[in-house]
Amino acid sequence: xxxxxxxxxxxxxxxxxxxxxxxxxxxxxxxxxxxxxxxxxxxxxxxxxxxxxxxxxxxxxxxxxxxxxxxxxxxxxxxxxxxxxxxxxxxxxxxxxxxxxxxxxxxxxxxxxxxxxxxxxxxxxxxxxxxxxxxxxxxxxxxxxxxxxxxxxxxxxxxxxxxxxxxxxxxxxxxxxxxxxxxxxxxxxxxxxxxxxxxxxxxxxxxxxxxxxxxx
Amino acid sequence: xxxxxxxxxxxxxxxxxxxxxxxxxxxxxxxxxxxxxxxxxxxxxxxxxxxxxxxxxxxxxxxxxxxxxxxxxxxxxxxxxxxxxxxxxxxxxxxxxxxxxxxxxxxxxxxxxxxxxxxxxxxxxxxxxxxxxxxxxxxxxxxxxxxxxxxxxxxxxxxxxxxxxxxxxxxxxxxxxxxxxxxxxxxxxxxxxxxxxxxxxxxxxxxxxxxxxxxxxxxxxxxxxxxxxxxxxxxxxxxxxxxxxxxxxxxxxxxxxxxxxxxxxxxxxxxxxxxxxxxxxxxxxxxxxxxxxxxxxxxxxxxxxxxxxxxxxxxxxxxxxxxxxxxxxxxxxxxxxxxxxxxxxxxxxxxxxxxxxxxxxxxxxxxxxxxxxxxxxxxxxxxxxxxxxxxxxxxxxxxxxxxxxxxxxxxxxxxxxxxxxxxxxxxxxxxxxxxxxxxxxxxxxxxxxxxxxxxxxxxxx
Numbered sequence: 001x002x003x004x005x006x007x008x009x010x011x012x013x014x015x016x017x018x019x020x021x022x023x024x025x026x027x028x029x030x031x032x033x034x035x036x037x038x039x040x041x042x043x044x045x046x047x048x049x050x051x052x053x054x055x056x057x058x059x060x061x062x063x064x065x066x067x068x069x070x071x072x073x074x075x076x077x078x079x080x081x082x083x084x085x086x087x088x089x090x091x092x093x094x095x096x097x098x099x100x101x102x103x104x105x106x107x108x109x110x111x112x113x114x115x116x117x118x119x120x121x122x123x124x125x126x127x128x129x130x131x132x133x134x135x136x137x138x139x140x141x142x143x144x145x146x147x148x149x150x151x152x153x154x155x156x157x158x159x160x161x162x163x164x165x166x167x168x169x170x171x172x173x174x175x176x177x178x179x180x181x182x183x184x185x186x187x188x189x190x191x192x193x194x195x196x197x198x199x200x201x202x203x204x205x206x207x208x209x210x211x212x213x214x215x216x
Numbered sequence: 217x218x219x220x221x222x223x224x225x226x227x228x229x230x231x232x233x234x235x236x237x238x239x240x241x242x243x244x245x246x247x248x249x250x251x252x253x254x255x256x257x258x259x260x261x262x263x264x265x266x267x268x269x270x271x272x273x274x275x276x277x278x279x280x281x282x283x284x285x286x287x288x289x290x291x292x293x294x295x296x297x298x299x300x301x302x303x304x305x306x307x308x309x310x311x312x313x314x315x316x317x318x319x320x321x322x323x324x325x326x327x328x329x330x331x332x333x334x335x336x337x338x339x340x341x342x343x344x345x346x347x348x349x350x351x352x353x354x355x356x357x358x359x360x361x362x363x364x365x366x367x368x369x370x371x372x373x374x375x376x377x378x379x380x381x382x383x384x385x386x387x388x389x390x391x392x393x394x395x396x397x398x399x400x401x402x403x404x405x406x407x408x409x410x411x412x413x414x415x416x417x418x419x420x421x422x423x424x425x426x427x428x429x430x431x432x433x434x435x436x437x438x439x440x441x442x443x444x445x446x447x448x449x450x451x452x453x454x455x456x457x458x459x460x461x462x463x464x465x466x467x468x469x470x471x472x473x474x475x476x477x478x479x480x481x482x483x484x485x486x487x488x489x490x491x492x493x494x495x496x497x498x499x500x501x502x503x504x505x506x507x508x509x510x511x512x513x514x515x516x517x518x519x520x521x522x523x524x525x526x527x528x529x530x531x532x533x534x535x536x537x538x539x540x541x542x543x544x545x546x547x548x549x550x551x552x553x554x555x556x557x558x559x560x561x562x563x564x565x566x567x568x569x570x571x572x573x574x575x576x577x578x579x580x581x582x583x584x585x586x587x588x589x590x591x592x593x594x595x596x597x598x599x600x601x602x603x604x605x606x607x608x609x610x611x612x613x614x615x616x617x618x619x620x621x622x623x624x625x626x627x628x629x630x631x632x633x634x635x636x637x638x639x640x641x642x643x644x645x646x647x648x649x650x651x652x653x654x655x656x657x658x659x660x661x662x663x664x665x666x667x668x669x670x671x672x673x674x675x676x677x
């Protein structure tokens with residue numbers, strides 16, 4: 001009876017045992033790497049906007065307070081996007097002829113809102129409230145990153161649940177004095193943990209980790 | 217009585233053998249391998265496979281519609297959130313247990329009569345577990361997120377709730393499926409090599425050749441094969457007990473009257489083996505008839521399986537009795553109401569039908585005449601299959617529909633989609649089984665050959 005398989009089959013079948021382990025392991029790693037990659041999470045990827053608004057210029061170089069535009073951040077779950085009127089409070093006076101700002105003027109003229117692309121949008125099954133965070137000493141830049149250094153706005157975090165839980169489990173690592181919440185250049189002190197623990201106590205910050213805290 | 221089946225005569229009366237005389241090593245190999253290799257696809261097989269496959273298509277329709285619409289197409293509600301899905305899950309998982317018991321425990325106990333039924337009983341286990349697995353997955357509503365149930369590093373920092381028996385279930389059932397598959401496959405290797413060597417068709421040679429993993433039947437191969445079989449039998453043995461124990465924890469850990477009971481683990485395991493042997497009989501009787509395997513699956517096998525069913529059925533009956541007794545003995549009004557509701561509530565017919573199927577009718581197995589009647593055994597095995605399904609229905613639906621607070625009492629009525637999904641998994645099971653019968657030797661050639669060797673020795677002495 002002739003041989004069914006060539007002699008090399010022995011080698012191939014032995015190697016396939018190791019190969020299977022490597023392939024399955026590699027596949028698992030690849031999936032994990034993709035899930036964490038900016039390509040998937042859009043972390044650090046600037047989004048295209050109707051007007052190339054620069055936070056670096058406005059919040060950094062000019063030093064405009066966050067709340068000048070995001071008016072409801074201390075009182076509401078939503079920080080608020082400014083109406084065109086807010087833009088025009090300055091731009092009716094300066095750069096009135098800049099071509100870049102034409103969509104803003106058009107919006108004001110025609111009474112049609114600018115439709116910005118949301119950069120940090122949480123899914124609908126997550127309840128998030130800006131006011132409680134801001135009022136308990138969580139600074140803007142803690143979540144939104146170095147906003148005063150962003151010429152075009154990008155998402156600074158992955159928005160994964162681990163990213164939320166990181167702070168919810170150990171708020172002392174991130175909390176800052178309330179007076180510094182809107183300071184875009186705030187740098188945590190060397191004794192952050194010590195200060196953080198003290199602030200957690202002072203502001204009565206609870207480490208809320210129940211599912212229903214956010215998934216209501 | 218000596219279970220080895222070696223005795224030919226006892227008090228002058230001819231006893232059944234576990235292998236009819238006249239077989240040699242060659243005839244055994246011929247007979248079993250020819251079913252796969254030379255007999256080809258018969259009309260009867262096509263007919264059965266076609267019927268099974270249509271049911272499988274029904275399952276596909278039911279699942280597709282479920283994925284589009286959600287679990288609302290089933291009759292479930294609050295408080296009866298589990299109903300058919302979990303009833304079917306427990307039923308299928310239980311059926312699988314006979315395969316493991318036959319292949320593992322009976323192997324370790326040197327019960328020779330297991331040899332000609334273990335292969336297809338193990339296959340039955342695998343396919344039953346596959347069917348069982350469908351239900352928790354489909355019941356999730358979003359089955360594509362099933363991996364949330366496993367602990368794996370993830371960017372949500374989510375971890376399964378290890379205090380929940382539902383998570384234990386995931387581990388119990390997946391371990392069970394893995395060990396069963398390995399055990400089945402390792403046992404198949406020498407037979408696959410036989411098929412490879414006897415096949416004349418090139419494709420069959422290659423497929424069986426790859427699956428036989430280079431088996432040449434050398435002494436080293438045999439020694440490793442024996443060791444691996446023993447080790448796997450050792451691994452599978454605790455699974456016979458543990459898997460259904462964990463399944464019973466799904467209920468007994470909860471506080472629902474009718475669930476919260478310490479008798480559940482042993483009573484579930486006995487019930488599982490009971491239904492499993494019933495299913496082995498349901499499958500074995502038509503198979504031995506159609507493929508003319510009466511000399512390999514003898515009356516003695518059927519008789520012994522009838523006895524196992526009788527014994528486990530009595531344990532189950534004890535379980536029912538204890539449930540009723542404790543409900544009154546405990547003095548707990550909710551437990552007492554639960555039993556009264558089972559016996560006289562809106563689902564009372566289901567309960568009494570269950571008692572009839574699981575306890576009353578199987579008592580006829582005491583009679584040797586019934587155990588030796590092929591038709592009688594076949595009917596009883598079907599009755600027990602139905603009974604064990606009803607048992608799970610009673611435990612799940614009838615307990616849930618009237619819990620503590622009357623304001624959350626409700627009724628459950630299965631919808632056509634409940635039935636379609638359930639009948640559909642029977643289609644899945646039978647489809648897989650038909651493929652198994654057609655492409656894999658349904659009886660272990662190797663083990664029956666060793667049986668020939670031993671019976672020859674005994675008859676010679």
